[in-house]
Amino acid sequence: MYKMNFVFAKKGTMRFISHLDLMRLFMRALRRADFPLKITQGFNPHPKLSIKRALKLGVESDNEEAAIVLKEQISPEEFKQRLQRQLPEGIFIKQVTQ
Secondary structure, three states, X not given: OEEEEEXXXXXXXXXXXXXXXXXXXXXXXXXXXXXXXXXXXOOXXXXXXXXXXXXXXXXXXXXEEEEEEEOOOOOHHHHHHHHHHXXXXXXXXXXXXX
8 A cells, every 4th residue: 555645735616616526626637547546444434535624615725735545556646647637627746756
């Protein structure tokens, strides 16, 4: 298992997206980028994604932290490029670390 930590910004019209919708947005983007996602076990399997704190609706942010667990190692730069291509305008990946 390889944990990728990333920092992202939520700007513009994306400030009106709820926390739950933001989680769904990232899960769809991660699947579209074809990452080897670590999936939870149990009745409702889903990728192991966590966003450190939930923002209120209508609030912009420059430094939101999130983490995803992968089955295979990927370089931080490749992760950033592949994920950014799948995200809508207003969500920007700023930094990725392992």
